[in-house]
Amino acid sequence: MTKNVQKMMMENLIKENEPSFIKLVQDRLGIVIHSHQTYELHKTILDACHKFNLQPPNYLEVLKKCPDRSPLLDHLVAGITVGETYFFRDKKQVSLLRDILLPSIVTRKRRTNDLSLRIWSAGCATGEEIYTIAMLLYEMLVDIDHWTLSILGTDINPIALHKAVLGIYGEWSMRSIPDYFRQRYFSKESNYYTLASKVRDSVKFDYLNLNDDTYPSIFNGTNAQDLILCRNVLIYFDNQRIAELMRKFEASLVPEGYLLLGASDPIDIKSTNLIFHHKQGILFSRSPQEQQPYKNERIKKVIMMPPQKKKLIVLTKPFISAPKKSASTLTEEATVLANQGKLTEALSLLKESLSLDPTNKYSYFTYALTLAELNQFSKAEAALKKTLFLDHQFVVGHYQLGLLLLKEKRREAGLRCLRNALAIAKMKDPEEKVQGSNDVSYGRFAEILAYEIDIYATTAEGGYVNEQSDKQKV
16 A cells, blocks of 8 residues: 555545544633634644554544543644744734833832732743743833742643743744843854743743633632733634633733733623723723622632532622631631732731631641742741641642742752652542642642643753744744
């Protein structure tokens, strides 16, 4: 059989199974494959069949059963999410950010003496966009060392996240960057540019599927955002999921926070309080009035309590002190406040909770995450170690301690904590919910852990550069 005949047979099998592949992508990832995208889907399936020595029907069956932490699914995700990006992409939106949005946020923060900023790039690809924001902040904030910055990039593509964490880019990513920023924030070796460590280390990257019900939450840092960027991502989703995502993004913003979408992104804000502004793109701000509670029973605002005690608490007014509140109730209330970015109030309730019950690991856990949000890392580390003293199998305690140590550049210790968390997660029933998380199962948590360990371990070992990733389409 000639190679041409083999190729034709393979292509016919892919075409026959195309509807099943499209349904699988939508069911597992929430991503809709439109007619103009089927070429990339076919190409990705063909590449995977050659790489993994499978026929299309076999590849389909494996994808149905494989965990998210799987090279086969990684390959599919990387192929269908193009992730084409570069520094200072879309000059009009960069101007909007530099001249209007960021100064507006900074001015409002200075006026209230709140030197903190929370910015999230949802669907960050290889990191150029969120690193652009970080560089703009370094130019704008002369007193940046006095600010508490939370700059987060998340994506579903682990291959792209590898490159983002490394901060090493080729000429293709640098094609629109002004010379000033190229010279000030990059060093060049051969044909690659390495981002300055102070900028690279100011951004945290995490795996996150926007189709999951794990945000907004202090658990993964997606809560209380001043600015969310989600450009050219909603084009992958259907109308129902777009409406759901818009509600989640609204819930993830502080009052007067901004959401910036791409010019081609579809929108649906009918069930939100988002205010539309047409300025060099698709921009929304959250109404300064108290937003309506996010109505989705699958997302728990309270994330720290055991499953049998978990309940949804909706707070639309400041807490009114009530006699004889239990430590658990105080911790629940503090968690809601922390998720809303009201960290000082949360700390006050947590201290009261711990005075009532100094053996409550969930109170220490929430206390630690709140302290970390305030950049009080040594106190946060001590609180996390207290949770592990109370329960050495407390998997999210190991996980958050690992992330904290990594943030403090203590990589070996941080990776050891993450591996401890992974070992514990693997011993549990994969369907059981993880205590202290947003209803994430142990199986799913183990997959996320494996992604993060791989990303940070690669960086610690010097990493690699995927030259092919710089050969994107215009």
